[in-house]
Amino acid sequence: METKMKGIHHITAIVGNPQENVDFYAGVLGLRMVKQTVNFDDPGTYHLYFGDKQGSPGSIITFFPWDGAHKGRIGGGQVGTTSYAVPKGSLSFWENRLEKFKVSFSRDERFGETSLVFNDPHGLQLELVERGSGKVNQWTAGEVTSDSAIKGFAGASLLSANPELTAQLLIDVMGLEQIGEDDEFIRFKSTADIGNIVDLKKEAVARGRMGVGTVHHIAWRAEDDSDQLQWKEHLEKNSYPVTPVQDRNYFNAVYFREHGDILFEIATDPPGFSIDEAPEELGTKLKLPVQYETHREQLKQVLQPIEVRLLD
Ligand code: ZN
Numbered sequence: 001m002e003t004k005m006k007g008i009h010h011i012t013a014i015v016g017n018p019q020e021n022v023d024f025y026a027g028v029l030g031l032r033m034v035k036q037t038v039n040f041d042d043p044g045t046y047h048l049y050f051g052d053k054q055g056s057p058g059s060i061i062t063f064f065p066w067d068g069a070h071k072g073r074i075g076g077g078q079v080g081t082t083s084y085a086v087p088k089g090s091l092s093f094w095e096n097r098l099e100k101f102k103v104s105f106s107r108d109e110r111f112g113e114t115s116l117v118f119n120d121p122h123g124l125q126l127e128l129v130e131r132g133s134g135k136v137n138q139w140t141a142g143e144v145t146s147d148s149a150i151k152g153f154a155g156a157s158l159l160s161a162n163p164e165l166t167a168q169l170l171i172d173v174m175g176l177e178q179i180g181e182d183d184e185f186i187r188f189k190s191t192a193d194i195g196n197i198v199d200l201k202k203e204a205v206a207r208g209r210m211g212v213g214t215v216h217h218i219a220w221r222a223e224d225d226s227d228q229l230q231w232k233e234h235l236e237k238n239s240y241p242v243t244p245v246q247d248r249n250y251f252n253a254v255y256f257r258e259h260g261d262i263l264f265e266i267a268t269d270p271p272g273f274s275i276d277e278a279p280e281e282l283g284t285k286l287k288l289p290v291q292y293e294t295h296r297e298q299l300k301q302v303l304q305p306i307e308v309r310l311l312d
Contacts, residue, residue, distance in 0.1 A: 004191050006221040009219040016065060018306050031139070032051060035048070053139035072123075123214075136149070159208070160205065166262070
């Protein structure tokens with residue numbers, strides 16, 4: 001096995017009201033809702049997935065909308081900022097778009113790249129940065145067309161409770177390459193062309209608190225089931241306890257907590273989101289795993305109705 005991690009598969013966060021979540025990620029950011037399902041461990045809440053047109057690994061952000069739940073605090077043991085890659089030359093389009101939807105933002109500069117920094121409606125920290133790499137996203141939503149559409153993750157910043165050990169894991173175990181360092185961050189790169197940059201905050205960060213507006217975990221890509229098992233063995237050999245494989249319907253997942261307290265997952269690229277819906281219908285209906293199909297009517301009464309709306 002090549003012990004070099006490809007990149008980020010998905011990022012999962014806890015947010016508030018589900019319709020506000022859909023309006024922001026589909027309506028404002030122009031992502032495609034590629035799946036509406038329920039939290040397999042808690043089927044009375046949604047699990048919503050947004051990504052590029054195909055729902056490609058490296059573009060997927062997923063949400064547990066816990067409407068009315070307590071607010072979290074972003075801090076150590078979490079992803080800090082989720083960073084999205086937009087096409088070269090599109091940042092001014094995004095500035096105008098954020099202004100149009102009254103999303104306040106600031107400009108930041110890191111490792112020679114300018115980014116737009118803002119929060120989603122529930123406090124999750126996001127960033128848009130121009131990147132040349134990554135496939136063009138053909139999904140259009142209102143004024144967001146392929147010239148400007150988010151291609152996937154640029155990467156993420158990690159807030160570790162123990163940055164030294166997190167860096168060791170990224171380099172020695174996961175095979176990422178250190179490509180930069182400034183006063184605040186060390187920058188690492190993985191091999192994929194999207195979701196391939198991680199900025200690790202050098203200073204240990206006081207523990208955050210899980211809740212609305214925080215990232216729950218970050219998932220990395222395995223090519224298939226056998227690649228995933230090899231990663232599991234490789235991590236266990238390096239003294240990271242890894243969970244058994246869990247069937248998440250759209251991928252298989254294993255989880256481990258790294259020594260800086262951040263929850264990592266390794267998820268398989270296949271089978272993907274077309275396993276239970278035609279590619280042109282992704283995200284249009286509530287999809288349930290077999291074990292909950294018999295409870296569909298009860299679940300529909302608990303889950304608030306949501307719709308993807310054009311807000312332009
Ligand atoms: Zn996950």
